[in-house]
Amino acid sequence: xxxxxxxxxxxxxxxxxxxxxxxxxxxxxxxxxxxxxxxxxxxxxxxxxxxxxxxxxxxxxxxxxxxxxxxxxxxxxxxxxxxxxxxxxxxxxxxxxxxxxxxxxxxxxxxxxxxxxxxxxxxxxxxxxxxxxxxxxxxxxxxxxxxxx
Numbered sequence: 499x500x501x502x503x504x505x506x507x508x509x510x511x512x513x514x515x516x517x518x519x520x521x522x523x524x525x526x527x528x529x530x531x532x533x534x535x536x537x538x539x540x541x542x543x544x545x546x547x548x549x550x551x552x553x554x555x556x557x558x559x560x561x562x563x564x565x566x567x568x569x570x571x572x573x574x575x576x577x578x579x580x581x582x583x584x585x586x587x588x589x590x591x592x593x594x595x596x597x598x599x600x601x602x603x604x605x606x607x608x609x610x611x612x613x614x615x616x617x618x619x620x621x622x623x624x625x626x627x628x629x630x631x632x633x634x635x636x637x638x639x640x641x642x643x644x645x646x647x
Contacts (some may be wrong), residue, residue, distance in 0.1 A: 507536025
């Protein structure tokens, strides 16, 4: 089983959607978590409702810092996915172990950090893009998954 950590700036929507989708679609192959470099205090209720409506709300999701994965006893991460959007690239924080790092840049995800003010459309667009990027990992042959570790 592989461990994947999705990182974005706030861990308020984009990385949470990736975690939720990977936990559900990759069950038995991937264990997924998400975190932020500057996490929010709470998940926006619109995002929580979106995850529930998408059938991904059965886990207890909360916004957390990447530092939770840099302490003794934290899961060893095999793959770390930096999810960037906007002009400023995100850093790759120091995680224990030797995760493989990949960066996914999102050109336009709408106002995903402020879903309550922008409605469901940006979340639908973002979720479709997240699925498009995760699905190849789910469909990869087991040999590829071992090479990712």
